[in-house]
Structures are given as structure tokens and as C-alpha cells.
Amino acid sequence: MFNDMPPLTHSQQQDAVERIQSLMVQGMSSGEAIALVAADLRRQHRSDMVTYDKCDEEDE
Structure with a gap:
């Protein structure tokens, strides 16, 4: 289910949780908020x- 999720730092995880909570406070369902974030x-x-790939190509 989460195989295509990039690895996140603790700070990025916290930011994501805060965004999800904010969306839920605004009336979005938890599933919709999680999917959007x-x-x-x-x-x-x-x-x-x-x-990153483009930067690598320019260096070559």
C-alpha cells in the first residue's frame, strides 16, 4: 500500500500529520486528508x- 511513498524525516512526518489534522478540522474526512497529503x-x-537527475546530467 505504501510502497511508493518516499522516506520521510521525522520533521516531514510531523508536518504531514499537522496538515492532515488541519484538513480534518476544516471538515475533510481522515481518508481524504491522508490521500491528499x-x-x-x-x-x-x-x-x-x-x-536531481537534471542536475546530474548538466555536470556530465
């Missing part, structure tokens, strides 16, 4: 990977 984390991770 997880999708954002995956998107950011992929973006970081692409940027």
Missing part, C-alpha cells in the same frame, strides 16, 4: 528526483 508528498518527491 500523500499525493502531495509523492508529487514533491518525483519533482525533487527530476530536478
Whole structure:
């Protein structure tokens, strides 16, 4: 289920929990909030990977 989740630091985990809690306070269900935050984390991770790959190519 979580095989495609990037590894997170403790600080990133705390930030994710706070975002999920904030979304739930605003009326979003826990499942929706978790899915939204997880999708954002995956998107950011992929973006970081692409940027890293491009930087490596420029150095060569």
C-alpha cells in the first residue's frame, strides 16, 4: 500500500500529520486528508528526483 511513498524525516512526518489534522478540522474526512497529503508528498518527491537527475546530467 505504501510502497511508493518516499522516506520521510521525522520533521516531514510531523508536518504531514499537522496538515492532515488541519484538513480534518476544516471538515475533510481522515481518508481524504491522508490521500491528499500523500499525493502531495509523492508529487514533491518525483519533482525533487527530476530536478536531481537534471542536475546530474548538466555536470556530465
